[in-house]
Amino acid sequence: MSVEVEAQPRRRRSRAARFAVIVTAVVVLLFGVPWATLIWSGNAWPSWFFVLGTVIFALGAASFPVLMFTGHGRGLDWASRIADTTLGVVWVLFVWSVLGQVLGLILLAAGFGGPGRARTISAVVALIALVLLTWGYAEAMRVxxxxxxxxxxxxxxxxxxxxxxxxxxxxxxxxxxxxxxxxxxxxxxxxxxxxxxxxxxxxxxxxxxxxxxxxxxxxxxxxxxxxxxxxxxxxxxxxxxxxxxxxxxxxxxxxxxxxxxxxxxxxxxxxxxxxxxxxxxxxxxxxxxxxxxxxxxxxxxxxxxxxxxxxxxxxxxxxxxxxxxxxxxxxxxxxxxxxxxxxxxxxxxxxxxxxxxxxxxxxxxxxxxxxxxxxxxxxxxxxxxxxxxxx
Structure with a gap:
């Protein structure tokens, strides 16, 4: 009986650990891929811009799970609004950053390299994301x-x-x-x-x-x-x-x-x-x-x-x-x-x-x-x- 009782907390800890690993991996991917595409990947941005961009993505990644739990887990609407909007923005950035990396490979094969290639990709990804998010918000909120x-x-x-x-x-x-x-x-x-x-x-x-x-x-x-x-x-x-x-x-x-x-x-x-x-x-x-x-x-x-x-x-x-x-x-x-x-x-x-x-x-x-x-x-x-x- 004591063995069974001791096993239950271990199973709960194991499930909690697996859940934490999965959440961490998802958050790292969702925020990390756009960060790598827009900030880090060969853009040669000025140091101040690189640091600012990195801080913004890091704060977003760190606060996102907390806001999700606070909002949807505890029923606080202000936190849900921020978390849900963040999820939408980072999802669009993630998707188009992945496609941007594909574009980068095509440009590289065409002989277009260096910071110019990376900055072109960043500009295209940022522009498409801005257009889609603006249009998508209008579509969601309209009757x-x-x-x-x-x-x-x-x-x-x-x-x-x-x-x-x-x-x-x-x-x-x-x-x-x-x-x-x-x-x-x-x-x-x-x-x-x-x-x-x-x-x-x-x-x-x-x-x-x-x-x-x-x-x-x-x-x-x-x-x-x-x-x-x-x-x-x-x-x-x-x-x-x-x-x-x-x-x-x-x-x-x-x-x-x-x-x-x-x-x-x-x-x-x-x-x-x-x-x-x-x-x-x-x-x-x-x-x-x-x-x-x-x-x-x-x-x-x-x-x-x-x-x-x-x-x-x-x-x-x-x-x-x-x-x-x-x-x-x-x-x-x-x-x-x-x-x-x-x-x-x-x-x-x-x-x-x-x-x-x-x-x-x-x-x-x-x-x-x-x-x-x-x-x-x-x-x-x-x-x-x-x-x-x-x-």
Whole structure:
């Protein structure tokens, strides 16, 4: 017994040590590669510039993990804002510094060497980063454009032909106050004359009490048939059950592994929702993705619209005969080339895809943003899906 008790602290120390090594390696790479490209790598800058640049990168690298932990670990928004912005800036600098090194090899092969080559690379990397970060910030902070998608659902009844479904997802109300942005989103949605408005999760980063004001405009969204919501993975960092209850208080149907029916013109549509795939491991009682519970009692002859936060959940949709799943989660990658990392975990990055003879999936790039207030080659969207019958 004593051996087992002693082994547990050792395992915890071992895990903590591995985590510390991984974090240190990531931080060194993220900050070290841009430092080497812009400051050190053969630029022959004046001594004062070299020292100043080195100090800035060193302070950034040292403070970044502390700010991340203080902000996201302890819920201090000011620290989260600085850490998230730093992450976005250093990610863009890292990516283009790597590409800059490739450019340097090409210039070297062409016989262009010396400080001139290094300074050219530094200038190109700095200019591209500045342009992308300025543009990416504007893209992240603007009210999203409307993306209009036509979806043919063969089993849809004639009375429901032309049904207008507006999809919101990944609003991520967080450390940056976006009450005005939230009101703008509501105004756009209400201009679309929706029959159904759906929110597929990741409403906020923070508890209801912290983000209540930003979420408040959701109460004013209009839909002629239904307003429906399911949890995303970030709800499970931020009081998932409280968000379920709060959305219900705002007049939304929280589809917590359940369904409802809407009808028009004598035809009916099942709208079901499942919890996020991370819910089962969250420790929140009663939360887990359960397709069978969500569809229990549903008429199998009716078409099914399923809300599920992650595209990864489409396998369950296929297995249960869902006609259309709508999802978010991927943000379309948010900041290139993070797109390629997202695709390792998810079957789809964005857009309308087919996964069986019956099941289609629409994946939104997201309405808001997470973390870094930048969107690079992955614009946000408010999606208007128009459903039609076959033929």
């Amino acid at each position: 999203p454009r409307v993306r209009r998608i036509d979806v043919t659902v063969p089993r849809l009844g004639r009375g429901l032909d032309g049904l207008r479904l507006v999809l919101l997802t990944d609003t991520h109300y967080g450390p940056i106050n976006r009450e005005r942005w939230s009101r703008g989103v509501t105004e756009v949605v209400n201009s679309l004359d929706a029959d159904v408005v759906a929110h597929t999760g990741d409403i906020a980063d923070g508890e209801v009490a912290q983000r209540r004001a930003m979420a408040a405009p959701l109460a004013d969204i209009r839909a002629s048939l239904a307003r429906v919501y399911v949890t995303g993975n970030h709800e499970y960092f931020s009081g998932a059950q409280r968000w379920v209850e709060h959305m219900a208080s705002l007049g939304w149907e929280a589809l917590h592994n359940r369904h409802l029916e809407v009808s028009r013109g004598g035809d009916r549509l099942v709208i079901a929702g499942v919890d996020d795939r991370t819910a089962a491991g969250s420790g929140v009682p009663g939360h887990h993705a359960d397709h069978e519970a969500a569809l229990e009692g549903a008429d199998p002859a009716l078409p099914i619209l399923l809300l599920a936060h992650q595209p990864h959940q489409v396998d369950g949709a296929v297995a249960h005969g869902v006609d259309l799943q709508i999802s978010g989660h991927t943000h379309g990658g948010q900041m290139w080339p993070f797109h390629y990392l997202v695709r390792i975990d998810q079957p789809v990055l964005q857009g309308l895809t087919r996964h069986s003879d019956r099941t289609q999936l629409y994946t939104s790039r997201g309405t808001g943003f997470w973390g870094p207030p930048f969107r690079v080659f992955a614009p946000s969207e408010i999606t208007l899906l128009t459903l039609s019958t076959a033929g």
